[in-house]
Amino acid sequence: MKQVFSRPQSLSKKPFHYCPGCDHGVVHRLIAEVIDELEIKDRTIGVAPVGCSVFAYDYFDVDFNQAPHGRAPAVATGIKRVRPESIVFTYQGDGDLAAIGTAEIIHSANRGENITVVFINNAIYGMTGGQMAPTTLIGMKTQTSPYGRDASTAGNPIRMSEMIATLESPVYVTRVTVNNPANLMKTKKALYNAFKLQKEGKGFSFVEVVSICPTNWGKKPADSHKWLTENMLPVFKLGTFKDIHGVEKS
């Protein structure tokens, strides 16, 4: 018998604390697989956010830091500038990156820092109990929008990938999801491209992963992926918004 699937080396043995079905675990594993494949485990430094994935430092068997809320790209900038040989990535949710950390992400992207940002967008604040996020869909019920999000008072969902793609400096901006096995493999390819570009010193790469939050959406995990496909993907369209070096074609 030959082993065809096993836990990647860059993932620690610690069980995830995430809710049953949460996409964080899948994305963690894909990042760990990419780190293994690119053979960068010894020089990778991650930056954990505030949010459900705040404990990401326990789950990756690489060096890690944990930034104040939303400031992960700023901390990553500092790490990369003093240790330019290291591979630095941040792992942030939508409450972290698209709300309190909007300034940090926009300016890190605009400076073209040679870091990789993994953005998990599930349209809700997870850890704090399901409040409305900037990415919450119109009409979506949350703890702080019990009648559904109303555009006249709360605005429309922010599309971070499109916004970042308008800047000159980023080299790779893409939106992917893990709602089925085919898209899951595309997500892995996108993460591989992003880390490879950084390894080659090309510049800022941004991977948005449209994800689920079964607990705060009040749905079963499999139903959540269906809901994501029907409701989130029309608003957050999948695709690559910027690919200056043409890595997806090569």
Add this chain to the structure above:
Amino acid sequence: MSKWVINENLCKGCGICISRCPLKILAFADHLTAKGVHPAAITDEAKCTSCAICARSCPDVAIEIFKEEK
């Protein structure tokens, strides 16, 4: 040796592997684990092709897949 190996201490019973198995040979087990969930189990291992879609979909990396060598 088994083709499909689950670490029941990691399984949270979310059922994503069960919903994605192309051959529909996964189901919840009858027993409960220490976490208090019914873990995923394989019903007909002879049919398993070791495609690893269940393992790749598992958010808790609880499944390991082996393939017979020809």
